Amino acid sequence: MNNTKTKKVLILCTGNSCRSIIAEAQINAFLDGAISDSSGVKASGRVNPNAKKLLEEKGIWKEEYHSKTIDKVIDNEYDLVVTVCDNAQETCPMFPKAAKVIHVGFEDPDGKNYEAFLDTYDEILETLLPKVKEELGL
DSSP states (O other), X not given: OOSOOOEEEEEEESSSSSHHHHHHHHHHHHOTTEEEEEEETTOOSSOOHHHHHHHHHTTOOOTTOOOOBGGGTTTSOBSEEEEEEOSTTOXXXXXXXXXXXXXXXXXXXXXXXXXXXXXXXXXIIIIIHHHHHHHHTO
């Protein structure tokens, strides 16, 4: 077993149904040395069906992924918190127990066609993952 501690990442959003779930799944699937949770300020209580379908198609869906409110993760300690809300109407809170908080915004694909979800998936993969890796020194 290697001696590098697994870094914990929280992806924070408003609804916790699309972007943050996609980012959580990607970090858990593709980023060695990091594990991720996601949460929403006003969690929708459901994963967007297009987001779930996309993650299933990519082979990185896990049944434990679900839309959860901030109180479910507020007591956890994270090495990095990433807010992904890009919309001016969306308010991402500050998180009390984070070593570092960064913002990497993405447009919300909710309510759009499946293509928009594919675009968001690619954007998160190309933009967010390298940023998280850099911030955590992985």
